Amino acid sequence: MELNDRPVLLPNPQHPISIEANPNRVVVKAGDRIIADTRNALTLREADLPPVQYIPRADANMAELRRSVHASYCPFKGDAGYFDVVALGEEGRNAVWTYEQPFDAVSAIDERLAFYPNKVTVLEHSD
Numbered sequence: 001m002e003l004n005d006r007p008v009l010l011p012n013p014q015h016p017i018s019i020e021a022n023p024n025r026v027v028v029k030a031g032d033r034i035i036a037d038t039r040n041a042l043t044l045r046e047a048d049l050p051p052v053q054y055i056p057r058a059d060a061n062m063a064e065l066r067r068s069v070h071a072s073y074c075p076f077k078g079d080a081g082y083f084d085v086v087a088l089g090e091e092g093r094n095a096v097w098t099y100e101q102p103f104d105a106v107s108a109i110d111e112r113l114a115f116y117p118n119k120v121t122v123l124e125h126s127d
Helices: 086-092 104-109
Strands: 017-021 025-030 033-038 042-046 052-056 065-074 078-085 096-098 112-115 121-125
Touching: 017 104, 025 052, 025 086, 033 052, 033 112, 042 104, 078 086
Parallel strands: none
Antiparallel strands: 017 042, 025 033, 025 121, 042 052, 052 112, 065 078, 078 096, 096 112
16 A cells, blocks of 8 residues: 555554553653643553654644754554654754644544654653
8 A cells, every 4th residue: 555655554463552541641842841731641562662752732832942854654554744842942843743634544643643752751640
């Protein structure tokens, strides 16, 4: 299957993807600033990659983020857009990614935000 000459791949036994509700509170911080705070994160597990928390935009402080011109493509999820974390300056460039029209197999992450853990702190609280 192809989309505009780009491959479209479905999760499979060699490259599994699962998405489940995270029962914990997830807080994303940039230094001392709270960028997101949610009890509605989804945990995406993809192949051998570390799990990623996808957070609803409603639970993020969008004023702390600025749309980036950077974009990428994943054959399993689709086109990704990016945001900069303004408070982090240059270090915060493209620190956040989002799939605004993900493929059907991962439609649950639509419009959610994911954060690079090497740029921000992602904490899980079981309280």
